[in-house]
Amino acid sequence: MTATLKLQELVESLREQIRYHNYRYHVLDNPEIPDIEYDRLMRELQRIESENPDLVTDDSPTQRVGAEPVAAFGTVRHTQAMLSLDNAFSEDELREFDRRVRQRLEMEDESQAIDYAAEPKLDGAAVSLLYEDGKLVRGATRGDGTTGEDITHNVRTIDGVPLRLRGKGYPRVIEVRGEVFMPKAGFEKYNEYALEHGEKTFVNPRNAAAGSLRQLDPRLTAARPLDIYVYALGFTDGVEVAGRQSDVLDQLQEWGLKTCPERAVVSGVEGCLNYYKTIGARRDALPYEIDGVVYKVDRVAYQRELGFVSRAPRWAIAHKFPAQEELTIVNDIEFQVGRTGALTPVARLKPVFVGGVTVSNATLHNIDELHRKDVRAGDTVTIRRAGDVIPEVVNVVFARRPAGARKVRLPKKCPVCASAVVREEGEAVARCTGGLICAAQRMESLKHFVSRRAMDIDGLGAKLIEQLVAAGRLTTPADIFSLKPDELSALERMGEKSAVKLIAAIEKSKATTLQRFLYSLGIREVGEATAATLAAHFGNLQAVLDASEEDLQQVEDIGPVVASRIVAFFAEEHNRAVIAALRNAGVSWPEVESGLLPSEGLLVDKTFVLTGTLENMTREEAKAQIQAGGGKVSGSVSRKTSYVVAGSKAGSKLDKARTLGVEILDEGQFIRLLAG
């Protein structure tokens, strides 16, 4: 045997192995070897072929992407017309279809049920694949059903399309039909990529599939995540393939073509309805888009007997699911304020039935999204509602935009409380600054205000706040301090005793610290540590209120973003009014020595380790106080540790401090140290 012959055998063997693993992976969805092993086989074949170009054949697994784009699409005349399907939109229409089928077949006895081959109706693009002597020689679009476009160069790039049929026994000429689709995950990923790279996004997976197939350059198609399921036999050179549609598909699958794993044979109309329900319930969980299910009379002999009307077979029908996309008109665009103050643009729609319900609002997510889609009042838009996902505006039909439709701008004032709206550089979300007075944010700000690390009002839980807000008794945090025992005990699940207890807790909370007070206001970006730094730096509330952005940026750890948040908050008259009301109600704190920069603090260069439980403050408060004094807090004890602060139940850190001779402070000593 010559060297070339041997090489030829090796090449053939590699191809056979690769085809076999393609089949396991794509058709059976049951790979036998890891991807890396497959890649090795592929690389080996590529290497030999590149060193021996005369051994390359068209159907080699390496030859999916042709070298050159085509100049234009050729046309293909379908030997057998590619038909469409009639639709049934209701159970009645389906029963009517089954009745007609049985009537024509003279099987009108109710007990004689027809077997139907059922499968999902895939939402993609129909294609025809032609194999001669087992080799893929042509791929075509459906076109008008009679003539389509030659897209051979593109279908070859789809991994699920075998370049060669498997086994033996296939007719010399065989044409199959199927649906090329873009799985949902691939569609999402592709659109994300397109957005990032400033390329055009696809409106839905169907357009994505159809658009990808109509590329002149196959390299572009190859980069799109396409897949295929075949669902029918087209023209064959006279060979009878099988007696039933379901067997035809089994046979095609054995020859290496992918069929839908959800396909089934069902009995009679009841079987169809069951199938419709089962698939419908799984619609959102399926990895690809479907818009219904298709039933085909399973026996090929019956199909022949039934024949065709105009462009559709009498033996098949598409049972459609409720549409997930519809067109409607945008009456208005409003901004909703969320519990955290975020403004979300919402389209108010002319009510439309979509995804099984009537939809009259759709989210536009945020202002950038609104501008990207350029939705305006008066526009005709596509609304999508899939499963339980909230309805959204997919796109605008620009051709139907009325003259004078005006671009939507972000409001300057909160639509709920009229406070200023701010949007930080580089942030998608715009927010209302009326944190203390905005009704939309009321629940959140009240819950935060009373929380343990803020004003620490024991016994005023979320449920109680909800009741008080609903009763109109709580509008701002200041209202908490005018609550009376009898109005509290009148509330649900509130006895006299607990009412008295709560009033006592409210009273007690009035004596607080500036740090806790600043933190309780719920200013965005102002957590406990920042509140402590502000308190230590400015010493009194008035100085914080008066601080400009520049002043604030002088404070350690406060950057431009935090500074602007603080200024925006205090610039809001409503917020100042609530602060004044709180002070009038008796909320007070000891003044802290002012003008102290943390770098000049008492604790500069000191490292603390906290262990055990402190009685008078939380660990975060202790940490914030140390930091406010310019000190550092570390998690572990070493020779460099200045102090270990030991609360009750202190553990191994205390032992270690003793071993290393590090100074140990109890809580009282620690508080005295903080006080200077």
Ligand code: IVH
């Ligand atoms: S059978 C003669 N089965 O629906 C029957 N079609 O409205 C030909 N489609 O152009 C079609 N999934 O693109 C069939 N499982 C399926 C299908 C399916 C999607 C598409 C196909 C066809 C259109 C007809």
